[in-house]
Amino acid sequence: MVESTEDIFKALMETGLSEQEINQLIKQKLTEYQGFMNEQAVLFLIAKENGVSIYSSEYRDSIQKKIEELIDYNDFAIPIADISETMQNIVITGRITQTFNVNNFTRKDGTQGVVGSFQMCDTSDFIKVVLWSEQVKIMENEYFTKGEIVQVVGGYSKKGNTGALEVHLSKKGKIVLAPKDIDPKKLPKVESYEDYKQNKEYKKPKIIKKTSKKKDIELTIQELYEKEGFIKLITGIVQIDEFKELTLKNGENTFLLKLIISDDTSSIRVNIWGMKAVECLKIINEGNGIKLSNILIKENTYSNEKELNFTKSSRLEAF
Secondary structure: OOOOHHHHHHHHHHOOOOHHHHHHHHHHHHHHOOOOOOHHHHHHHHHHHOOOOOOOHHHHHHHHHHHHHOOOHHHOOOOHHHOOOOOOOEEEEEEEEEEOOOEEEEOOOOOEEEEEEEEEEOOOOEEEEEEEHHHHHHHHOOOOOOOOEEEEEEEEEEEOOOOEEEEEEEEEEEEEEOOOOOOHHHOOOOOOHHHHHHHOOOOOOOEOOOOOOOOOOOOOHHHHOOOOEEEEEEEEEEEEEEEEEEEOOOOOEEEEEEEEEEOOOOEEEEEEEOHHHHHHHHHOOOOOEEEEEEEEEEEOOOOOOEEEEOOOOOEEEEO
16 A cells, blocks of 8 residues: 555556656656646556555545545435435435334344334425434434434435335435534424325325336436436536646545536536546546446536536446
8 A cells, every 4th residue: 555656656666667667657647638637646547557556445435534524415415306216325304204113124144134214304295214224223313303304315216115215325325313504494394294294285105117127318418407416327528627636624635537528419517536536537538428327416506507526326438
């Protein structure tokens, strides 16, 4: 594991490369990326291409944790009514309307498991949220009660046994009880599921009909501007807008890659953070086509323009 530029250079020499050969590779990469990468970033790429581990898993996890600390999940939240089947990395905020019993069960391999669930609503709709294993412990909190504000971060949607749409918390997801910076006035004042039905025109749970699987419908970039939340698939011609190294508040470094993709209808900016920025930069060629999947579209709070943002489940393919 290496971390500093000096360590990377030394590790590359230990692979058998001479100092002259490394400097030549650096020069080639700097020319290839036409000023979009500094020498340290170029060294990272050369190291990865030569099998040198840049960061330990602990260091990488530390960087990821710090990046997550800078994320305002309220920017990623979507109305419950906008949830559709097979969505991932869902963020929703609302009030608890009903809690259900926690149940133990036996898995196919004979081990014991536990599952719990609750129902929540916002001003648009309501939905059942399902928790597994250690996640269920949040329901034991004395403040986890009807009427309390709760935020679900990192959920995925699927239909339940009744055919109604549900949000299940992923392994890396979390439940935030009484989240900060949430205006209670923007959520319905209800303390039970019955109150919800009385205070709002009742909507039945979304029932997912069984249909044959179809190929994901690809949107044009112009159509993206009418959307919110996660986009399954988008393609376009890529232009590298900027690649830079940033220093976090704790002094650690991360990367930001800004792309612009365009088609015959319009163009839009794409933001990619962390080591994914470096990995994506390696496989794209300016002016060629790329395919993006499971990517989040949201409005930039500073520019008021919509942008595409990479998440943990996002993918980029060049073609």
